Amino acid sequence: MVNGTGFLIFHKMNILITGYAGFIGFHLTKKLLGIKIIKNIYCLDNFNDYYDVKLKKHRHDHIVSLDKSKKCSFFKINIKNKSLLLKKFKKKKLTSYFILQHRLG
Numbered sequence: 001m002v003n004g005t006g007f008l009i010f011h012k013m014n015i016l017i018t019g020y021a022g023f024i025g026f027h028l029t030k031k032l033l034g035i036k037i038i039k040n041i042y043c044l045d046n047f048n049d050y051y052d053v054k055l056k057k058h059r060h061d062h063i064v065s066l067d068k069s070k071k072c073s074f075f076k077i078n079i080k081n082k083s084l085l086l087k088k089f090k091k092k093k094l095t096s097y098f099i100l101q102h103r104l105g
């Protein structure tokens with residue numbers, strides 16, 4: 001079933017967002033926090049220094065402050081580390097994921 005926003009609706013959603021501390025990931029994570037049927041948001045970023053890391057940390061702190069119902073879990077992981085990804089997420093029963101990690105050049 002698809003709701004008015006275009007999201008597929010499952011009974012409870014477990015979402016992975018890679019690059020959550022980036023510009024798009026941050027705004028998406030904030031938006032998803034307000035959606036009731038989302039049970040877990042797994043937020044992944046490696047906090048690389050392509051641009052100011054303080055800005056990414058500030059975004060992280062902002063998400064933590066908004067996450068009153070503790071939906072978010074945070075993972076400082078490089079997406080290229082496949083074995084660690086498997087270890088962390090294999091049993092998470094992900095229903096959706098947003099791949100937003102990005103590095104120019």
Ligand SMILES: NC(=O)c1ccc[n+]([C@@H]2O[C@H](COP(=O)([O-])OP(=O)(O)OC[C@H]3O[C@@H](n4cnc5c(N)ncnc54)[C@H](O)[C@@H]3O)[C@@H](O)[C@H]2O)c1
Pocket residue numbers: 018019020021022023024025044045046047048056077078079080100101102103
């Ligand atoms: N910013 C825009 O206006 C815009 C518009 C359209 C599409 N997009 C697309 O959206 C995506 C995200 O863009 P953005 O502006 O949020 O970029 P961003 O650089 O602000 O964010 C990317 C995030 O990914 C993280 N990251 C990079 N490599 C990683 C890795 N190997 N493992 C884990 N995390 C890693 C970075 O630390 C950063 O926090 C890109 O694919 C971009 O092309 C952006």
